[in-house]
Amino acid sequence: MRTSKLLTLTAIASASYAAPSDNVQKVVRPSTIRAAGAIETGVGHFSEWSRGNKKEYLIDWQKGLSSRWIHVQGNEAGDLDSMAAALTWAYHLEHSTANTSHPVQAIALLQTSTDALDLRPENTLALHRSQMSSGHSDLLTLDELPEDPETLSRDIKGIVLVDHAAPLRKWEGAPILSIFDHHQDLGAGPDSSPRIFAKVASCTTLVAERMLDELEALPEEYHMPHELLELILGAIAIDSKGLEEATDRDRKVAQRVLKRSNWHKENLDDRMQHLADILKRAKKDVDHLNIRDLLRRDWKGDMVDTPSPRTPTVSLGFSSIPFSLDAQIMKTEFQELFDWFAIEAAWTAQTGTDISVALNKHKVKDSHGKKHKIREIVLIVRSDVRINEAQADSLFETVKKAVEADKTLNVKPWHRAHELGRWQMVWTHENEEAGRKIVRPIIEKAVMAWD
Incomplete structure (x- = not known):
């Protein structure tokens, strides 16, 4: 561990409300917080509410x-936007109805495991700045559910989706009560309300906007803790690059939230740029992660329907990794190609995935010293879950042809493609905008047409 990059808890706390002009260069590592010893209870109303909310939920389950x-839940990648949006709306639902004849009980469910939260250092930093308890003990994560989602989905009152257009297959038994998303509308929950889809930088913008509108319409406003307001601003800041890529809606909501926060006297752009800088530095601090952690830190997967009567559904999963495959290979124990694929196979065996796609990205300098983003697509099919070898051959070829035929991607075989094994392929391409949002629909469409 590079101890020079670690901050003590005291130093982090003192930097939590630093002015935009302060030079906060370092980021908090999850291990820094854990090294402090036992769980430290968070301070402030937000941590107290979240901890009590989780306790009441588990008591009621018992x-x-x-x-x-x-359940208010985001996507399974568990990024800061999903987390902030889920926590904000759960807090609002409970507090806005607390003094009514029909109080609502709502909890934010983070659809990732507790330890996976620390694979996103920006989450760890944002939660610490919001004075939450260490070890994420205030939060309810997927691995803490006392019942499997398929069963629980039939028992709970319903789900609210944030930063997620449709529920994962395991939650399909639950009624969809509301949806907030800034991606494509997939038609889920047509009768849900509110049902808000809009092209904004951050889904938290949509949640915070609705929350503020309803809060200001109440006969008497409930207490809005500054820690939650700051979490909201952080989510909007990192997704909008400090408002540089914000829509008018993002900016207006951020200004409304700022006026209620402890930063109400500050300039909006200065504060948001400062937050974006801090969180961006934290987000990039992933050099210490091993291959398994890189694969699972931004993993999104679900069941996909096919027309095949033999295999009506297959499990498809995507990871997004900010390193080239060559760089990742050097992180393995043997620093060999086979080792990377062995680690990837162990991960997808654990998740029960039939077809996996690793989306890698890195930057290279041209002869003029200008940096260019290079993307890689790693395709792997396995035959030991739902499909046999003949089906694996067919599925692999179907997806491979779809990727190679897509003009948007214009892929080229990776320089070591000739060394790859059966049902393995790696391509490179230079479409900087073609991340998961572009590649996933191409592959899902191919799988859904596979017979």
């Missing part, structure tokens, strides 16, 4: 009263 609860 009593067989899960039907009282609404």
Whole structure:
């Protein structure tokens, strides 16, 4: 571990409300917080509410009263936007109805494991700045659910989706009560309300906007903790690159939130740029992660329907990794190609994935010293879960042809493609904008047409 990059808890706390002009160069590592010893209880109303909310949820489950609860959940990648949006709306639902004849019980469910939260250093930093308890003990994560999602989805009152257009297959038994998303509308929950889709930088913008509108319409406003307001601003800041890529809607909501925060006297652009800089530095601090952690830190997967009567569904998963495959290979124990694929196979065996795609990206300098983003697509099919070898051959060829035929990607074989094994392919391309949002629909369409 590079101890020069670590901050003590005291130093982090003192930097939590640093002015935009302060030069905060370092980021917090998850291990820094854990090294402090036992769980440290968070301070402030937001941490207290979140901890109490989680306790009440688990007590009600024990009593067989899960039907009282609404899950507010983001996507399974568990990024800061999903987390902030889920926490904000769960807090709002509970507090806005607390003094009514029909109080709502809602909890934010982070659809990732507790330890996976620390694979996104920006999450760790943002939560620490919001004075939450160490070890993420205030939060409910997927691995802490006392029942499997398929069963629990039939018991709870319903789900609210944030930063997610449709529920994962395992939650399809739950009614969809509301949706907030800034991606493509997939038609899920047509009768849900509110049902908000809009092209903004951050989904948290949409949640915070609705929250503020409803809060200001109440006969008496409930307490909005500054820690939650700052978490909201951080999510909008990192997704909008400090408002540089913000829509008018992002900017207006951020200004409304700022006026209620401890930073109300500061300039909006200065504060948001400062937050973006701090969180961006944290987000990039992933050099210490091993291959398994890189694969799972931004993993999104679900079941996909096919027309095949033999295999009506297959499991498809995507990872996004900010390193080239060559650089990742050098992180393995043997620093060999086979080792990377062995680690990847161990991960997808654990998740029960039939077809996996690793989306890598890195930058290279041209002869003029200008940096260019290079993207890689790693395709792997396995035959030991739902499909046999003949089906694996067919599925692999179907997806491979779809990727190679797509003019948007214009892929080229990776320089070591000739060394790859059966049902393995790696391509490179230079479409800087073609990340998961572009590649996933291409591959999903191919899988859905595979017979």
